[in-house]
Amino acid sequence: MRRLRDGYISDVHCTRSNGAIYFNNAHNVKIFGCSARDVSDTAFDFEGCTYCLFDGIHSVNAGNFGISIFYATRGNVIKNFHARQTAEAARLRERYATKRFKPGLGKTLFRRLAGFEDPDFEQDVVLDTGSFVYEGEGFGLVAVDSWVNVTYRNVNHHNVVMDLRAHSNAREQYLQDNRFTFTKPASDGDALVAIGPNSASYARWQGGVIESTVDQPSGVIPLLAQARAYGGVTIVDIIECRIDVPGVDTSILIGDARRSGRSPGHAFRLHGNLVTKGSRMAALNINQRAGGAALQLETLNNRDLSFSPVDVETDQNEGIARYRELRVGLKATRPR
Structure with a gap:
């Protein structure tokens, strides 16, 4: 949905698609109570969006990203969410016999990436109250980078590692009352x-x-x-x-x-x-x-x-x- 303005979407449930709820340069769109399962690319995305809301979204198994934001972001809020990746997420490309949407690792629960610096456009994102769960080999990933301020609070992580300085361009970071639980050993270093x-x-x-x-x-x-x-x-x-x-x-x-x-x-x-x-x-x-x-x-x-x-x-x-x-x-x- 490209350049949608002042929209409202609820109770949409997608499975076996390349993506579920995906916006490009939208403004003031509210999404409530939607879900996605077994999507080959990204399940929920706010690409280039401003002042949009994901509330009560649920994602299980995405080939690349459960929730993502590419390029510009201002005033976007993601709350009351759950994203889970299992071992099946990494096999979706093979299952669907497609070479698209590489690398298709099925490890990333949330990613903010591919941003750009614009001194006249301060960028930010809020993640508030949710959970990220990884059940495959190794660990899952949350990563926030690329010229953005992030507020991140009350999020539970299960076997998920975090990197808020991935591309060396991360801005202000406010993290409060988050929980990380690991039930298997990492590698030394x-x-x-x-x-x-x-x-x-x-x-x-x-x-x-x-x-x-x-x-x-x-x-x-x-x-x-x-x-x-x-x-x-x-x-x-x-x-x-x-x-x-x-x-x-x-x-x-x-x-x-x-x-x-x-x-x-x-x-x-x-x-x-x-x-x-x-x-x-x-x-x-x-x-x-x-x-x-x-x-x-x-x-x-x-x-x-x-x-x-x-x-x-x-x-x-x-x-x-x-x-x-x-x-x-x-x-x-x-x-x-």
Whole structure:
């Protein structure tokens, strides 16, 4: 539906199509109570849309994306949603005997991508109250990137990793009261959740839980927070988060990831977090080692799950080498 204005759609249910509810440059369209199953491309999409709403949508098995937004986005809201990918999602292309809609991995629950920078058009998206569930091999993926501000709250994830800095162009990020549960081990050197804007702006992770019901390899990073903007100061807050991922050496890894030696340093505030017993919080000083200013850091009342105080340690050369080898986003969804 191209350039639809002021529309209302409800109770539409699609199966075995290339897509379900798909818009291109729509404005002020409301979609309620719709579902999709076994679609070969993307089930629900707001491509280039402004001030549109998905409310109460349900997606099961999409060859590429359960929910997606391509190109421009302003004022779009997705709420009360559920998206699930099973092992069948990756086989849809073969099932339908089509070469279209590659790569057809069937791993992505939500993706915002293929955006563009326009200084006269501030872009944003809101995801509010829902669930993402992955039941195939490895892990599913949520990724938000490409010059957009994102508000993301009260979303449950089951065996789903997140990357909010995938294309290095993510903007302001507000994440609150989200839950990530993992029931199988990742690979050593995987980041389960990665946040951090690439602009002199702001990111905030407040509340929420990252937990695993099985032991993870020691090199798995439950929460990676990094800032990479070339100039200015990015501020990243991590507040009142609980991380319960047994086996990991580092629960939270933060870093000013610039390799060009810039000043001033990016800033991180870690307040009131609870991390895995026996694990640590670590800071990477990549920008400082490149000749720039030190990372700016404020920590307060961070403890592990035995309630012992935990401070932020500065990682040495070997930590930086491990950081550069981390698998983040789509790479982390696949077993080694």
